[in-house]
Amino acid sequence: MQRAARTGGSALLLRWLAGRTGAAVLLANRSGAPASAPPQPLGRAEHDLVLHGIREASARGLRSVTLDGEDLTCVVLPLDGPPGVRAPFLAAVAPRPVPPGLLLLLADAASGLSLCWQLERTRQQQRRIRDADARIREAVVHLLMNGQVTTARLVAGALRPALPDVMRLYVIEGPHTTRRAVADMWAKAVDGAWVVPCPVYASHLVVLAPADRATHVGMAVEPVWPPSVAENCCIGVSDPVPLRDTAIGYAQAFHALAAARHSAERRASFAGHPDLALIIGPAAQAWAAVFLAPLSAYRARRPQDPDSAELLATTASWLSFSSKATTHLKIHRNTLAARLTLVQRLLGLDLERLPDQAALALALRVIGAGIPAGPEDRTSDAGGRAPSLDGLLALPHVVMWAQRQFRPVRAPGVPVSIARTLTTWLRLDGRIVPTAAALSVSASAVRKRLERSEALLQRSLLRSPSAVHDQWLAQRALDLAEGSAAPRTASSAATAGT
Structure with missing residues (x-):
């Protein structure tokens, strides 16, 4: 059970239990709906028995419930969760008579499943937070490119850092893994930089970096790129532009990116021409x-x-x-x-x-x-x-x-x-x-x-x-x-x- 939990989480552990016991095993919430995909689908009679068992355990605060049907036995055990969070239930439905040792095996498995479920829930919440952060940042860039600076500042106020008054835009083109490494480098090396997935091109990363960092001694203007980034990415850099001209800065960085593709350095700054x-x-x-x-x-x-x-x-x-x-x-x-x-x-x-x-x-x-x-x-x-x-x-x-x-x-x-x-x-x-x-x-x-x-x-x-x-x-x-x-x-x- 520990090996299954470490290598495959709750899904593999449930499949192991189903194969070991011959029972239909699943994690279900208080409404009886599966909290994760069960190893095998339940029939109508099995689902009704699981739902009855969960209601009994919830209403009476029991640590385990065993219900007998005409030819089925259902065992329900609540999993442990953090305070204030309703953890799901481990439910198993097996033909009568119950296999020897089933109750003890399910009780042992409930401990590992509780840890697996809490870890998976934490990772899911982290993904949601990252997705929400990325979407908010994308919305801020969208507002800036449409000239709605005041609204963009209000939305950006929920995040950090604050939007710079004057900035350079960087458009970075490369494979997904390299773009993630670039984003991490920007976040660590440059204070005040906004790193946003490009709202138009999936293979691009957009960085809004304060343009006045060069005037402050000891503050990095951009990260020191390792050879892997220089080989796998192209980088276009705009002129310093005020926040209201984000769309112009993006166009400049995009044109510089076209030049960077043909450059040995794989990096180019915008070659300015009067508008x-x-x-x-x-x-x-x-x-x-x-x-x-x-x-x-x-x-x-x-x-x-x-x-x-x-x-x-x-x-x-x-x-x-x-x-x-x-x-x-x-x-x-x-x-x-x-x-x-x-x-x-x-x-x-x-x-x-x-x-x-x-x-x-x-x-x-x-x-x-x-x-x-x-x-x-x-x-x-x-x-x-x-x-x-x-x-x-x-x-x-x-x-x-x-x-x-x-x-x-x-x-x-x-x-x-x-x-x-x-x-x-x-x-x-x-x-x-x-x-x-x-x-x-x-x-x-x-x-x-x-x-x-x-x-x-x-x-x-x-x-x-x-x-x-x-x-x-x-x-x-x-x-x-x-x-x-x-x-x-x-x-x-x-x-x-x-």
Whole structure:
């Protein structure tokens, strides 16, 4: 019995008892329901006899009860548990006459089963606590990425440590066992770090670490990684960002992770480029306000329907995570599709097209950045109306930004096919198969060239959050500057209009 309890716990010990005695053996709670899966199912007569025995033992406070049926005998013994906890009962139903020594054997087994049950209950409670802690931390990160900083601080107040005001985000990619080791290292080495399983990608770990630790002498900024972590994991690191910009920090760390996959060190920091919304300046605010006006003015007809703010959050999540927005937002895919259909109808866009996605992504970033509108914008037309997107992309400083975006793939020594593949892929709505057909190469060749582009640009292109929207806007700006802009379809004309 001791050997069975040590190696297999209560389940193996119950199977041993059933095989040794020939009786139907189980652990049952006060309602008669099995507290664990019994070695063999009980018949109706056996279940009724067990339930009767448990009621007798509970009502009379007995340490053992033996009941005889027509051709069955039931023995019920309560297990020992911690104070204030109702332990289950050990019940055995055997054909009459009772096998010799059954009562003594069950009494001896009750002691081992009590210890097994208490240990298993403790482990189950520990798992529940760990799961609850992980879910709360995931909810806090979810709130932060949606800009709900005040609510996130309230929820995080139940846990430790407190959320940092300025932080760096780390996205760590690797196998499950290595990620668990990384999480333990962070918790021990860095005071104030939040370690959370990624709410979108199962193979990623997200770490929110205080960015001001470097200013304090003797405080670790990040753990010293052992060789096993360096070999099995890739690590992307963001710039220091305020708490309200968690979504931006996550995107930066994700782009850095794409660069880390192609780096010998398997670790990379975000290679900062000025954000296009900030490059354009106040003119972008005027354009974005007009572009999003139908969506901002939307009012839900029914209380259960999403309002304007919820539609904006859903759209931003979909643009960042594509189909994985269902995981990020914890909604059904049909709910996501219905909301996107409504957004398309309100804005007159076709979100299957990359030009419309890029314009919408830029508008949402402009609104989120809170850029103040200028008193008079030189890009407005004679009637004082807001500028078009093409008008903004044609600005000289925007063209310079676009040239910097493509400079790594057009540098000397880089095969011409890399830039040609990237440009063709952007013009064909970021689709692999049409790009392969247009270039007369295989789909795998297109994918390998885009992976090379990721390493050169230090940006993620094939997995969300992707830099594909920025790259399309940069390509459009260069096309306008060269006077070779492709004609627009009816849907994409909306991206340039006021």
